[in-house]
Amino acid sequence: MDKHELYSILKRILLLTLITFASFILCINIMKYTRYIININSTVNEALKNKKGNIQVINNSFNSFDDYSHLNYNPEKAHNAYDLKYKDDLRDLKNSDWDNGINILVTGSDKKDFYVSKSRADVIIIIRITPEGKVLSISIPRDTLITVYGSNNKEYLDKIGHSMYWNGLDGLKKSCETLIGSPIYKVVIIDNFRSFEAFLSIIGGVSIDKKLEGKLGVQWIRNRSFKFGDIDRCKRHQVFLKKSINKLWKITGNGNVFISTILFSSLRKIVQTDLTTEDFIKLLYIFKTNNFNPESHFYTSVLPGNFDVFDSKLLNRQNLSCWKLNENIPQRLSLLFYSDEKSNPILSQIKIGYMDFIKFDLKRWINNVKLLVNNHIVIGSKARVVKLVNTLDSDSSER
Numbered sequence: 001m002d003k004h005e006l007y008s009i010l011k012r013i014l015l016l017t018l019i020t021f022a023s024f025i026l027c028i029n030i031m032k033y034t035r036y037i038i039n040i041n042s043t044v045n046e047a048l049k050n051k052k053g054n055i056q057v058i059n060n061s062f063n064s065f066d067d068y069s070h071l072n073y074n075p076e077k078a079h080n081a082y083d084l085k086y087k088d089d090l091r092d093l094k095n096s097d098w099d100n101g102i103n104i105l106v107t108g109s110d111k112k113d114f115y116v117s118k119s120r121a122d123v124i125i126i127i128r129i130t131p132e133g134k135v136l137s138i139s140i141p142r143d144t145l146i147t148v149y150g151s152n153n154k155e156y157l158d159k160i161g162h163s164m165y166w167n168g169l170d171g172l173k174k175s176c177e178t179l180i181g182s183p184i185y186k187v188v189i190i191d192n193f194r195s196f197e198a199f200l201s202i203i204g205g206v207s208i209d210k211k212l213e214g215k216l217g218v219q220w221i222r223n224r225s226f227k228f229g230d231i232d233r234c235k236r237h238q239v240f241l242k243k244s245i246n247k248l249w250k251i252t253g254n255g256n257v258f259i260s261t262i263l264f265s266s267l268r269k270i271v272q273t274d275l276t277t278e279d280f281i282k283l284l285y286i287f288k289t290n291n292f293n294p295e296s297h298f299y300t301s302v303l304p305g306n307f308d309v310f311d312s313k314l315l316n317r318q319n320l321s322c323w324k325l326n327e328n329i330p331q332r333l334s335l336l337f338y339s340d341e342k343s344n345p346i347l348s349q350i351k352i353g354y355m356d357f358i359k360f361d362l363k364r365w366i367n368n369v370k371l372l373v374n375n376h377i378v379i380g381s382k383a384r385v386v387k388l389v390n391t392l393d394s395d396s397s398e399r
Helices: 003-049 160-180 191-202 212-223 230-249 257-267 277-289 329-336 352-398
Strands: 103-109 121-129 135-139 144-149 155-159 186-190 299-302 305-312 318-327
Touching: 003 257, 103 160, 121 160, 121 230, 135 230, 144 160, 144 212, 144 318, 155 160, 160 186, 160 329, 191 212, 191 257, 212 230, 230 257, 230 277, 230 299, 257 277, 257 352, 277 352
Parallel strands: 103 186, 135 299
Antiparallel strands: 103 121, 121 135, 144 155, 305 318
């Protein structure tokens, strides 16, 4: 056996070893991921049963990340949003950076089955997503004084949280559209705390000033025992949202389409939404292709205003407390949330499929390999130049 044949055999053995090792790692990950999916389905089913027991948190390598930020806080104290690094980004945003986005309303009611029985909107958040993959999340305090549409569709000045009570989800949606001066594209509704517990279980809990899991998570998200009551609660909601989105993005491997769509399908069972899988994939592709980073591309705010009182004609009561918006806010929102539906790339009829993600990942991998090779060539060239210079210096010294 000559040297070339030996080299060829060794090369094949090495290649076979690498393939075997890669296959082994792949099988291990598939088994872990399959177990994660089974646990998710079990958690969703437990939430849908609507029992009173705690929903166990799923602990899996897919949703476990080293985040121990809660250890930096006193667990016996309820911290305000600014202690938790809340930042209000609204003032620094440029209107032109948010053109042609879409608006999604996220709301939670104070009763389950709000379609059947009258209920108020307890949580109101409008999320703006741009074609550049940026996200703006704005909380609207439930006591915000705004135009509300009664059951007779007549306009009243009242709290925005009451709009759902008088005219259902459509009433709330219409009030929000009046506020921002732009259409709401889709709606996500969380109408019971079991669904919220299930969400925390699926993502392995969220670490803020406490490790939020199960009932503790529900208590934390509802807490308004602060100096500014519901306003502070809204700001804490924004801290929670940013932390949750950050963790979800990590769980999906920065937007892996297969993992993301399975998670989305599971979450759709515990919330109510008209956001379709096709809509979700299109938004996911925007985030993926724009290298979405929750730390730098997710902006938060709570509508600025002041506490005030008003007389409610709807309730026939006087001197009710409310949150009165600053005078410039409606105009600011109409500029920030403006959308031209005809030219909006997100609302276009172009379909995005799994192959688009595969092509994008392949193209990025090829570019990374090219960059690595080019850097290696440059480093190698520099090394040869340095060696040549040293040789010339050595020859010059000998002369």
